[in-house]
Amino acid sequence: MTGRPEYTEIEHTADVGMTFRAPDIRSAFAGAAAAAFDMMCDLDSVASGASFEIRVEGRPDDLEHLMVRWLSELLYLYSSEGVLLSEFDILELKGVGASEGVGSLLTARVRGERFDATRHQMKTELKAPTYHQISVERPDDEWSVRVIFDT
Amino acid sequence: MGKRDKTPELRQVTEFIWELPRTGGMRVPGRVYADERLLPAVLADNGTLQVSNVAHLPGIVGYSLAMPDIHWGYGFPIGGVAATDPREGGVISPGGVGYDINCGVRLIASTVPKEDAVSRIREIVTAMFRDVPCGVGSSGAIGKLSTRDVGAVMRDGAAWAVESGYGTATDLEHTEESGRLTTADPDAVGKRAIERGRNQLGTLGSGNHFLEVGYVDEVYDDEAARAYGLEPGMMTLMVHSGSRGLGYQVCDDSLDVMQRAAERYEIRLPDRQLACAPVLSPEGERYLAGMACAANYAWANRQILMTLARRAVARVFDATEPALGLRLVYDVCHNIAKMERHTTDGRERTLCVHRKGATRAFPDGHPDVPSRYRAVGQPVLIPGDMGTESFVCAGTERAMAETFGSSCHGAGRVMSRSRAKKDARGRDLRSELDAMGVVVMATGKSTLAEEMPRAYKDVASVVDVVDRAGIAAKVARLKPLGVVKG
Numbered sequence: 001m002t003g004r005p006e007y008t009e010i011e012h013t014a015d016v017g018m019t020f021r022a023p024d025i026r027s028a029f030a031g032a033a034a035a036a037f038d039m040m041c042d043l044d045s046v047a048s049g050a051s052f053e054i055r056v057e058g059r060p061d062d063l064e065h066l067m068v069r070w071l072s073e074l075l076y077l078y079s080s081e082g083v084l085l086s087e088f089d090i091l092e093l094k095g096v097g098a099s100e101g102v103g104s105l106l107t108a109r110v111r112g113e114r115f116d117a118t119r120h121q122m123k124t125e126l127k128a129p130t131y132h133q134i135s136v137e138r139p140d141d142e143w144s145v146r147v148i149f150d151t
Numbered sequence: 152m153g154k155r156d157k158t159p160e161l162r163q164v165t166e167f168i169w170e171l172p173r174t175g176g177m178r179v180p181g182r183v184y185a186d187e188r189l190l191p192a193v194l195a196d197n198g199t200l201q202v203s204n205v206a207h208l209p210g211i212v213g214y215s216l217a218m219p220d221i222h223w224g225y226g227f228p229i230g231g232v233a234a235t236d237p238r239e240g241g242v243i244s245p246g247g248v249g250y251d252i253n254c255g256v257r258l259i260a261s262t263v264p265k266e267d268a269v270s271r272i273r274e275i276v277t278a279m280f281r282d283v284p285c286g287v288g289s290s291g292a293i294g295k296l297s298t299r300d301v302g303a304v305m306r307d308g309a310a311w312a313v314e315s316g317y318g319t320a321t322d323l324e325h326t327e328e329s330g331r332l333t334t335a336d337p338d339a340v341g342k343r344a345i346e347r348g349r350n351q352l353g354t355l356g357s358g359n360h361f362l363e364v365g366y367v368d369e370v371y372d373d374e375a376a377r378a379y380g381l382e383p384g385m386m387t388l389m390v391h392s393g394s395r396g397l398g399y400q401v402c403d404d405s406l407d408v409m410q411r412a413a414e415r416y417e418i419r420l421p422d423r424q425l426a427c428a429p430v431l432s433p434e435g436e437r438y439l440a441g442m443a444c445a446a447n448y449a450w451a452n453r454q455i456l457m458t459l460a461r462r463a464v465a466r467v468f469d470a471t472e473p474a475l476g477l478r479l480v481y482d483v484c485h486n487i488a489k490m491e492r493h494t495t496d497g498r499e500r501t502l503c504v505h506r507k508g509a510t511r512a513f514p515d516g517h518p519d520v521p522s523r524y525r526a527v528g529q530p531v532l533i534p535g536d537m538g539t540e541s542f543v544c545a546g547t548e549r550a551m552a553e554t555f556g557s558s559c560h561g562a563g564r565v566m567s568r569s570r571a572k573k574d575a576r577g578r579d580l581r582s583e584l585d586a587m588g589v590v591v592m593a594t595g596k597s598t599l600a601e602e603m604p605r606a607y608k609d610v611a612s613v614v615d616v617v618d619r620a621g622i623a624a625k626v627a628r629l630k631p632l633g634v635v636k637g
Contacts, residue, residue, distance in 0.1 A: 011567040013196045013223040064423070065410075072403055079347055079396045117594075122286075124568060124601065125357045127250045127399045131406070131423035132225030148225055150250045150399075151358055151568065 004038050005031035010148060016124055017133075017148035025063075025096065028136060028143040029106065030088040032067060033074055036129075036149065037085050037112075040078075041120050046086035048111035052077060058104040060095055063136040066104045067147065071129040074110065084120060085112035124151055161190075161199065167620035171199060171215075176419070177206035182214040184554075186616050189219050192565050192608050196223035198230070204421045205233050209429070210241025212495050212502065216554055218509050219616040220563030220608065224249070226424030229508035229564075232557045234493065236502055237430035242418065243438055244427035245405040247505030248488050252401060252442055253449035254360075254393030255484035256532045256560075257326070257457055258543065258629075260379070262476030263386040263468070265366040268632055269588075271467055272364065276590045276633035278463035279362050283456055285355035285637040286594030292353035292459055301348045301397075301448075302337040308447030309482075312454035318479070322454060324521050326482040327511060330450035334490075336440035340397075341404045344441075348397030348448055353455040355392050357594070357637035359602055362460055363389040363534070365541065368630040375527040375545045375626040379480050387629055388464065388477070389541065390456050391534060393486065394449035401445045405438045430490075430503045439488065446487060453482060480543075481521075481530035485510050485560035493555050504555045512546035512558035512623045520546070531623045535610030536562045537602045537636070538589045541629040542614045549621035558623035559614070562607035575600035584634075593636035602636065 005027070010017030018035045022028040037043060056073050058066030077083055088110050095104035115122075126149040135146045161169040161183065169190070171181030181202040185193045193199065198221045205227055206215035212234055221230035226246030235241025268275065284292050293315070296304070304311045309323055309330025323329045337345075355362065365387045370376040381387070394401075412428035412435075413420065420426065428434035461477045468475060488505045495502070513520050515528040524530060528545035535541045539562075550556050566574065580599050584591050593599045617623045 009569040011570055013198075013229075013564045013567050015225060016568055065407075068406075076343060076347075076400070079399075080343070117286075122357070122594075128403050130225040131426075134423070150225060 004034040004043050007035040009039070012148055015148055015151050016126070017146065019146040022143040022145060025143060026090040026093060028145050029067065029070060029093070030090050032071060032145050032147060033085065033088045036071055036074070036126060039124055040126055041084055041122050043086045045120055046084045047113045048087045049113050050083060051109060051111045054108045054110055056106050060103050062104065063096055064131065064134045066096065066106060067134065067136050068129045068131060070106055071147065075126060075128060082115045083112050084115050085110050087111040126151055167616055171203050173206070176421070177203055178208070179206050179211050179214055181206050181217070183217040183221060184219045184616055184620055184622065189608065189612055189616060193221055195565065198223045198228040201226070201228040202231065204425060205231055205247070207420055208233060208235060208242050208244060208425065208427060209418055210235040210237070210239045212236050216557070218557070218559035219613045220508065220559045220561055222563045222565070224507065226422055227505065227507040230559065231507045232505065232509045232554055234502040234504045234555045235430065236500060238500070241430050241503055242427035243430045243435045243488055243503055244425050244505065245402050245409055245438060246424045246426065247507050248402070248442060249486045249507055250399040250402045251393040251486055252398035253446035253484040254486040255449065255453065255482060256534055257390045257453050257482035258480040258530070258532050259388040259457060259461065260381055260476065260478050260480050261386045265384050265386060268364060268366060268386040272590050272633045274467045275364055275464055276592050276635060278467050279460050280592040280635045282463045283355055283362060283459045283635065284353060285635060286357055292455065295350045296352060298345055298349070301345050304348070304352060304451045305337045305340060305444035305447050306335055307331060309450040309454040312451040317455045317458040322479045325479045326450060327484055330454060330482065332443035332446050334440055335443035335447050337444055339437045339440035340401060340444045344397050344400035344404065347400050348395070351395040351397065352448070352452055353459065354395060355456060355637050356395055360392045360637050361537070362456070362635040363631050364633040365389065365629040365631045367627050368540065369628040371625040371627065372545065378524050378527045379530055379543065379626065380478055381480065381543060381627045388460055389534060390453050390460060392453055392456055394445040395452065397448050398445035401441045405441065408434050409438070442488065446484065449484070450482070481532065483510050483532050491556070493551070502555065506557055508560050509557045510560045511556055512544070512550040513556045514546050514548045514551050531558050533559060533610065533614055534561055536607035537634055538584045538587055538631060539610060540631070542610065542625060543627045543629065544614065544618065544623035545626050547621055547624055550623060554622050558617045562610035562613055564606055565608050566606040568601040571603050571606040572600045575603050589631050590633040591636065599636065
């Protein structure tokens with residue numbers, strides 16, 4: 001399990017975004033989810049009683065695509081079930097290396113709880129992750145992630 | 152700070168038009184409407200770069216345009232207008248419509264004198280806040296719909312709401328497209344979008360969506376104001392909302408399809424968020440049919456929200472809606488793509504007009520303008536930032552000739568949401584607005600902070616530019632008295 005990374009909010013005029021660094025690719029995906037939910041509601045106020053299995057597939061060797069699919073899936077869970085998420089456990093991550101085949105796959109176990117207006121102070125509601133200026137890359141020995149969301 | 156890409160050079164063409172010359176893969180030049188005063192705000196973010204990115208779309212005709220409320224979006228700039236010719240390979244780009252498909256505004260006039268509204272304003276705002284579901288996680292005033300009902304809403308739009316007891320047939324006449332795009336095909340909408348639509352009909356949403364009580368503060372054009380039923384000193388209501396989660400999901404679902412389509416049709420673009428397909432392709436047609444469903448859902452949503460607001464006001468005054476003269480002036484959408492007839496390069500043709508944060512502004516005499524307004528032009532509704540003022544304009548021939556019948560849609564942000572929140576720290580925005588004579592009720596404190604007045608350009612300067620440039624004509628100014636925010 002990976003907790004919330006030290007992320008920086010991007011100063012985008014209309015929308016919100018975040019950028020952060022991660023030691024490995026699993027932390028990059030888990031951290032992006034944690035940062036996204038933290039931008040919506042302080043993660044410290046969200047319990048982790050409910051658990052969900054997530055499975056998303058992406059195009060081969062296209063980390064930005066897999067990142068958008070992953071974050072979209074979590075925001076769908078939020079909007080359809082009213083669930084705020086706080087813990088993200090990446091179980092499987094396949095097809096993200098240059099020679100690993102035809103598609104990428106991410107499976108995860110995520111935990112959270114149902115939104116409760118009496119305890120959860122919402123900050124910003126994120127509609128969807130966008131491809132605008134998105135990057136999931138490894139410029140040096142660390143991973144660097146950048147995502148802008150429509151709000 | 153956001154990543155700044157190289158901003159292209161602007162060349163002044165007229166007092167209000169600044170051109171981005173064609174460079175690289177741009178198929179047409181870009182044109183931004185602004186004056187010297189607004190220019191620094193226009194150049195302050197990546198908006199103009201996005202104008203040049205949009206100019207890369209296959210089949211784009213004329214110019215890649217930006218209204219004076221332009222600011223940095225994703226893919227298209229907010230305030231962007233682009234028309235493509237389907238018969239010349241023109242594309243449809245979901246990025247040119249946005250996630251909140253048919254986000255829009257409607258304005259309601261009344262015969263309630265401002266003084267009466269002022270004396271009851273707290274009661275009015277409280278009643279609307281109670282009766283209109285808003286904010287995060289709120290569900291609809293009309294309960295959870297069946298999948299079949301969502302299908303009917305997507306097909307019939309605002310008419311579905313009227314048939315279900317929300318408003319009257321006259322409201323439909325005063326709604327852009329009569330509140331229904333006939334190209335809607337519910338089969339083009341995925342299961343998830345439908346599921347998200349089931350419990351959000353009749354909800355305001357959060358962010359910049361609002362209900363506002365105001366009054367007609369000044370009239371600039373007596374004839375048009377009379378036609379619109381706007382009398383100086385009378386109370387008004389404004390509703391700003393869109394297609395909620397259903398629309399976001401239609402957009403989200405389309406992006407994968409469009410990326411594959413862009414590869415298949417060998418369309419190369421500078422921003423992945425601009426992914427598109429030819430209008431006349433299975434992918435393009437399917438998106439437009441699904442987009443129309445979301446647009447219709449949004450019209451039904453605003454029709455219900457307006458009815459709930461009108462009823463709340465009527466209850467406060469213990470009178471009927473007709474006795475208070477509560478009447479829909481007009482409903483405009485400002486995130487949409489439409490097939491419209493326009494004359495460019497000397498010939499009339501059907502174009503796919505993308506308006507991303509831009510309002511249709513059709514002139515007098517145009518068949519799509521309601522008969523009641525046909526002598527003066529279509530009402531163009533331009534809400535300002537919270538607590539300041541809003542404008543009603545009329546569409547013009549000049550807009551038809553220069554901007555595919557489009558004008559601005561609002562004030563346009565100048566401050567990022569996170570900057571606005573930092574700026575608001577330690578301030579009591581509610582009291583500040585109260586001191587300005589505006590009563591505000593909001594579900595979240597940070598929504599209030601993000602939408603604080605100084606986060607936007609001065610709407611008066613924006614409207615001044617469209618008025619003086621001739622792409623909309625000022626009719627009236629509205630001042631706010633009370634606001635409900637999600």
